[in-house]
Amino acid sequence: MTLTVTDLTCDRGGLALLAGVSFTLERGTALILRGPNGSGKTTLLRTLAGLQPAVEGTIEADPDSIAYAGHADGIKATLSVAENLAFWAAIYGQSDIDTAIETFDLKDLRDRPAQNLSAGQKRRLGLARLAVTGRPIWMLDEPTVSLDAESTRRFASALQAHLADGGSALIATHIDLGFDAEVLDVSRLRAAPDAASGAFDEAFT
Amino acid sequence: MTALLLRDLRLAFRSGGGFGLALAFFLIVTILVPFGVGPDTSTLRIIAPGILWVGALLACLLSLDRIFAIDREDGSLDLLATAPIPLEGVVAVKALAHWLTTGLPLTLAAPLFGVLLNLAPPGYVWLTLGLALGTPALSMIGTFGAALTVGLKRGGLLLSLLVLPLYVPTLIFGAEVAQRGTSNLDPTTPLALMAGITAGATALLPFAAAAALRVNLR
Numbered sequence: 001m002t003l004t005v006t007d008l009t010c011d012r013g014g015l016a017l018l019a020g021v022s023f024t025l026e027r028g029t030a031l032i033l034r035g036p037n038g039s040g041k042t043t044l045l046r047t048l049a050g051l052q053p054a055v056e057g058t059i060e061a062d063p064d065s066i067a068y069a070g071h072a073d074g075i076k077a078t079l080s081v082a083e084n085l086a087f088w089a090a091i092y093g094q095s096d097i098d099t100a101i102e103t104f105d106l107k108d109l110r111d112r113p114a115q116n117l118s119a120g121q122k123r124r125l126g127l128a129r130l131a132v133t134g135r136p137i138w139m140l141d142e143p144t145v146s147l148d149a150e151s152t153r154r155f156a157s158a159l160q161a162h163l164a165d166g167g168s169a170l171i172a173t174h175i176d177l178g179f180d181a182e183v184l185d186v187s188r189l190r191a192a193p194d195a196a197s198g199a200f201d202e203a204f205t
Numbered sequence: 206m207t208a209l210l211l212r213d214l215r216l217a218f219r220s221g222g223g224f225g226l227a228l229a230f231f232l233i234v235t236i237l238v239p240f241g242v243g244p245d246t247s248t249l250r251i252i253a254p255g256i257l258w259v260g261a262l263l264a265c266l267l268s269l270d271r272i273f274a275i276d277r278e279d280g281s282l283d284l285l286a287t288a289p290i291p292l293e294g295v296v297a298v299k300a301l302a303h304w305l306t307t308g309l310p311l312t313l314a315a316p317l318f319g320v321l322l323n324l325a326p327p328g329y330v331w332l333t334l335g336l337a338l339g340t341p342a343l344s345m346i347g348t349f350g351a352a353l354t355v356g357l358k359r360g361g362l363l364l365s366l367l368v369l370p371l372y373v374p375t376l377i378f379g380a381e382v383a384q385r386g387t388s389n390l391d392p393t394t395p396l397a398l399m400a401g402i403t404a405g406a407t408a409l410l411p412f413a414a415a416a417a418l419r420v421n422l423r
Contacts, residue, residue: 049287052423068287072280076212078219083212090208091288129284 008057010047016191017043025168033172035186041172045139067135073126077115089132100131103158119146138169213302227264227307234260235318246323253322254383261311269347270361277355292415300348308340331386339379342403345410346371352414356421
């Protein structure tokens with residue numbers, strides 16, 4: 001499952017934010033997106049995940065191979081950890097949630113309602129959700145926010161296991177995850193301010 | 206799809222899920238009306254079908270903004286949009302879950318509340334049948350409205366303003382069914398027209414709502 005992006009232009013609120021994004025994500029590799037706040041990392045990930053259309057350029061990937069995890073974890077507060085995971089597994093046609101619970105150390109929290117979890121525990125549940133989707137390409141937006149050092153290590157090793165398994169990952173992050181990965185600095189791909197592709201559209205909406 | 210339906214039903218029954226809210230609201234409206242217009246049974250008998258329908262409609266409106274807003278807040282909606290089930294299916298299941306937790310209880314409780322308003326005996330069957338056929342349209346149209354306003358902060362009021370005019374045909378035919386039922390006239394024509402609205406809404410609105418959601422998710 002490779003993801004090939006050619007000359008992609010993404011916009012945010014009608015203004016072109018990134019232009020000329022090209023890369024190939026091979027099986028078993030990870031690509032780290034870096035750039036200051038507001039440089040377009042989230043916009044790029046949302047475009048690739050299919051949540052917003054690309055202005056220009058092509059994304060070549062099987063849409064059924066991508067699992068996206070944004071800033072919010074999509075956790076229901078009144079459902080337990082296991083119920084939350086079982087729901088997402090069922091949506092993706094999977095049934096195994098025990099491996100993910102084991103990987104992200106959620107065993108003791110299994111039957112606890114998600115509203116009683118701490119921020120870091122919620123994040124771990126959100127990351128475990130990715131693991132139950134069974135999809136090869138993970139798209140992660142700031143996955144380590146509110147994780148402690150131990151959980152970050154746990155996440156990094158889970159990620160490496162996923163890569164070794166033939167999966168791939170696209171990660172927007174500011175921290176060093178402690179393994180070798182290619183880095184794409186999105187701040188260099190900033191669209192020229194006058195190349196506001198959506199400016200006319202916006203005038204008519 | 207089944208998983209989504211079961212999750213939504215489970216969430217509705219858990220604390221803060223809002224199940225029973227619509228029913229309680231419906232009950233209070235039907236209790237308040239006799240206080241307002243006086244206990245004269247012949248007046249109540251005349252206005253009962255209309256009051257019951259308006260009450261059911263307003264009760265249905267109460268929980269509409271929860272359909273997508275909560276999923277949007279906690280990020281589930283983004284994840285559902287990228288999940289392997291079609292967004293049209295998500296919309297249809299959400300509308301079905303809304304109907305099962307709102308429209309169906311209202312339909313079942315309506316005959317009971319009819320007693321409070323001294324509804325004429327032949328009207329009970331037609332009121333229940335009318336609500337059973339009409340409330341799915343209310344849920345479906347409401348889900349469409351919720352999809353339109355999902356990106357807005359405090360979109361609940363705008364949602365009511367958008368949705369209420371769209372409820373008018375269902376209300377007219379629904380109240381007409383109950384009215385004709387109580388006065389022993391043949392109610393099949395308005396009943397068929399209302400069933401037509403429900404069928405049309407169920408067939409077309411999932412697509413419109415999914416398109417609105419896609420725009421709002423950008």
